[in-house]
Amino acid sequence: MIYIGIFVLVYNKGYQEFDDVLASVSTKVKGYSFANKTIAGDFPGIWDVADYTVPPQENNAIFVTTNAILTYDQEQTKCPEAVSAKDFCNNDEDCAPMTTKAGGNGVRTGKCVNSSQSENKVCEIYSWCPLENDTLTGTPLLTSAENFTLFVKNNILFPKFGVSRKNVPPNLTCQYDAINNTLCPVFRLGTLKDVVRAGGIASDAQRFLDRGIKTDMTTSVETTALIASQPANSGKPHSLESEY
Template sequence: MIVTPHQRQTTCAESPHIPGAGCSQDGDCRKGEAADTGNGVMTGKCLLGSGNGSGTCEIFAWCPVEKPTKPTKPLLGKAEDFTVYIKNSICFPKFNFSKTNVLHTENPNFLKFCRFGSKTPYCPVFRLGTIVSYTGNDFQKMAMEGGVIGIEIEWNCDLDQAPSACRPHYSFRRLDKFTEPSATAGYNFRFARYYHDVNGVEFRTLMKVYGIRFDVLVSGKAGKFNIIPLLVNVGTALALMGAGAFFCDFVLLYLIKKSHFYRDKKYEQIRMSSQKFLSRHLVNGEQDSGQADGQGPLGPATHS
């Protein structure tokens, strides 16, 4: 934590670490404007340093401005022994099923003494240092510049089994960019506490704090056997198989360049003269009724 006490609304020099706050004359400070990352509004005056011809612009802001220093050690180094209680409930209304990640017990002291572990999956009381270690990080190092940790709770339930088989699965990972120097690395925020002096003039204490943020992400899915979806899926699969065969035949018969080769293999073409056709029918027990009626040999035929 970085504390800037007794800030009052008055004029003072802008921080020299702010881009655009340096100046060598009053004309460099645009009155009424503020630097993009500045602490206040410029008054138009340049406050020169100790004889080197350079200085910083004067601003109207909460003064004195915050010093760009970083903490040298965690304020609460023993906080890794603190615990956090994460209570979560899951509900699948389609199956009229709900469950929590807390063990149903009549022991009133269960949550006071239990800690999450492989043998106690239904005790959602986590030690902060243990959560950080699950991500492969050290608590003391992360506490210096802060960090963001995602706690994922996943429910994958097969409701054909006993309700006790539906249990939460936890996973932990660090979300902020900590492997390389970056402006987004770590986690910090500012807040202020406001007071009034004996004359009624307001002043404040500004605090920039570094901490560890926990984002709890919950997801889940459940399933149960039903004969109707099974029959529908099987019927759909069979229909798609038939449609696939028809589509393949259509492509091979009409769209590819060598479709005639496939057509010759798929279909057998038979050509014969009318005399051979008539002889084949007579052999099979058919007679020519046209001759009996005085018609030609190619007249209409009837079955005997």
């Protein structure tokens, strides 16, 4: 009987009550980048978190801009169709007015005009002009985005017992390091990119982490020093991996 009592109470923790856990995760990105173009205009300037985090909040997700196609001073007027639409012509008869082309950017005016992108003529269109140039360069606009930091805050609550835990240590000044600081919830984006590359998907590294972050939270709410494996106020994530 003593053996059964010890097995049930201690090993299987039969003395415990159980409760469903409630959890919430919030994220915050910080950092600045100097680029040769800004949202305000075609001139050098600073990008801050309000510029590159769009939308400001998402459900269980973040979006950080690392590259952008910026088209300035657009207005509704007439301009040559983009070469990418392949709306080529030889004369006005090839551009029936008030018609459109699948994949085009506007409504034809009825004129065949010179293209600013090619020796071939194209149909003129009513549209927002100048048209966007969708060609991305090999170098991202925000070259210092790898140094932005992502703070992942994880809160858990056991409502039955009124006990809450979080993964934020006091006086948070750390930054995650796979060897020396594995429990810090502040990640350099370049480090997350390295996690993706280490997973054997080098092509995804150029897009940083577009899959996910999975944290494993281990916490103890026990108050009995003999049984508890961690201090009663502890709550620490102990792994980081990119989720595929």
